[in-house]
Amino acid sequence: MLQQTQVATVISYYNEWLGRFPDFPALAAASENDVLHAWQGLGYYARARNLRATAIAIMEKHGGTFPRNPESIRDLPGIGRYTANAVATFAFDQPVPIVEANITRVLSRLLDVQTPVDTNAGRQRLWSSAAQLLPRQGAGRHNSALMELGALVCGVRPNCQSCPVKTFCRTTKPTLLPRKKARPTLKVRTEHHGFALRRRRVLLEQSEDRWRGMWILPRLAGRPATGQRLHRSQFPFTHHRITLVVYSHQPPSEKKHSVQRWFPIRELESIPLPSPHRRALDDILSSTPDPVS
Template identity: 35%
Template sequence: MPPVELSQFQNALLTWFVEHQRDLPWRKNYPAYGVWISEMMLQQTRVATVLDYYDRWIKALPSILSVAAADEATILKLWEGLGYYARARNIHRAAKQICEQHAGEFPNDYEAIRQLPGIGPYTAGAITSIAFEQDRPVVDGNVIRVLCRLLNLDADPKAGSTQKKLWQVATDWLPKGHARNFNQGLMELGATVCHVQQPSCLLCPIQPHCQAYVHQTTETIPRRTQRKAPIPVTKAVLVLVCENQVLLRRPEQGLMQGLWAFPETLVKEEEPLVELQAEWQRRNRPDFQLQTNWPTLTHAYTTFLATLHPFYCTLTSIHADFPLEAEEQWHPLQRLPRLAMAKAHGRLRQSLLNQN
C-alpha cells in the first residue's frame, strides 16, 4: 500500500475504532491481568459468551496472586461450560510461574510473556500491544479475514506461507505509537463488520482500500478450507444413585482431565444398555436397577461427535467392598452443583437434580 494511502487507511481505522468500539470490561484502563484473562477466554470463543465468564472470574479471582493460590477445582468450576479446559489449566500454571519469576506482576516483555504456558505469538502480541501499548502486530482469525480481503489474497489462510505474509503485512502497516487501537480496530472490524459471510461493506471505514470489495470477491476470500468431518462415537452413561449419593469419576488425563463426569463406556448404537451392564459385570460390581432411560444427548468436541445414552439407575446400598477405581468417588447429591463438570455431563447433572 503506498504511503499516502496507508496513512489514510490507518487514520480511518483508528477513528472508526474510537467511535464504534464495544464497551468491554477489560477495556477499562486495560489492566494487564484483565487483558490476559480476556485473551485466553476469547480463544475459540465469542465475546458475547465470554462476558459473563470474565465477570465471574474477576470477582472470584481479582489478581494473579489469587489465581496462583486457588486449587484446580476452583479454576475449573469458574471455567465450567466455556470449553477447551486446557486454557484454564494454562492460566493456573502461568499464574504460579508469574508469582515465582515476576513477583506476581504480569511481565511487560514480549519474550517473557511467550514463556508463559498457553501463550503463542498472537496472545503475546495482543497483551503487549493492548495492555502495554508496545508496537507489536496481532494476527488472529478476524485479522486474517480483514487483511486477506484488503489484499484480495486468494490463498489458504492456514498455510505457513500465507501466515508469514500476513504477519509481515500486519507489522508493516502498524502505525507507530498506536498499536493498542490499531490492533483492536482490526479485530473489532472483523468481528462486527467484516463478517465471514455477507460482510457489511457499506458500513466499513476502510472499504476504499479493500481490493476484495473492488473485485467483488468478499464472499470467496479468504479461501475456506474443508473441515474434517467429526468422528462419531457412541457412549452409554451410567447415572448411578445410592443413598442420596451419585457415582462420579474424574480423569487425570485426556480431554476431560480434572472434570467430574458420570461413568461412561464406548458402545455400539444398537444395545447400549446391554453393553453397559456387561462392562459393569466385567468389573465384578453389584447389579444396578434401571429406573429410566433419559433422552439421548449429542455433544460436539473438537474432533469427534459424541452420542450419549444416559441411564438413570440405582443401587439398594453401597457395599463396603464396592470396587471403586482410582478415578471414582461417591458424592452427595447436594454437592453436585459445586463440582466442575464437562458441558454434556452438566446437562445430565441438571436432569438428576430435577429428578431428586
C-alpha cells in the same frame, strides 16, 4: 478466555471470574478444582489450568509483576504468539502485530489472499502483512482498529458500503474470503456411561483425558448387558458428534485406574462438571426423583 470464544460468551464469565480471582496472588493460591469450577461451561479447560499456571509463574518467576516484552509473555503457559502480542500492544502499546479471527478477515479481503489462511503459508502471509502495516506510534490503537473493523464492518457478512477503507480493498468477492482448508469429516460416536445412586449420592469419576480434572459419569466399556437406559442426548465436540447414553448400573465394589467418588446431590453444583454431563445429570435427577437404588 477469549481464545476461540465469542466476546459475549466471555463477558458472562469475566466479572464473576475476576471477583473470585482478583489478582495473581489469588489465582496462584487457588486449587485447580476451584479454577475449573469457575470455568465450567466455557470449554477448552486447558485455558483455565494454563491461566492458573501463569499466575503461579508470575508470582514465582516474575516477582508478582506481569512481564512487559512479548518474548517473556510468550513463555507463559497457554500464551502463544497472538495472545502475547495482544497483551503487549493493548496493555503496553508496543508495536507488535496481532492476527486473530477478525484481522484474518480484514487482511485476507484487503489483500485478496487466496491461500488458505489455516496453512503455514497463509498464516505467514497474514502475520508479515500485519507487521508491515504497523505504525511506529500508536500501535495499540492501530491493532484495536483493525479488530474493530473486522468485528463491526468486515464481518462474516461484510458491510462494504460503510467500510472506511473500501477504496484500498482488493477483493471483489469478500464473502468468499478468508479461504480455509476443507474441514475433516464429522466423526459420529456413541459413549456409554453409568448412573448409580446410593443414599442420595451419585457416583462420578474424574476424567483423565477430554475433560481432565473434571467430574463425569463413570464410563462404561459399551452398552451394558443389564441396566435401564435413563438418558440419551447429543453434543458436538470439535469434529465429532457424540451421542451420550446413560444407563442405571450397579458399580463394582473396586475400580482401578480412575478416581471414583460418591457425591451427595447437594454437592454437585460445587464441583466442576462438563456441560453435557451436567445436563444429563439434571435430566436424570429431575425426571426420576428416586431412581434405582
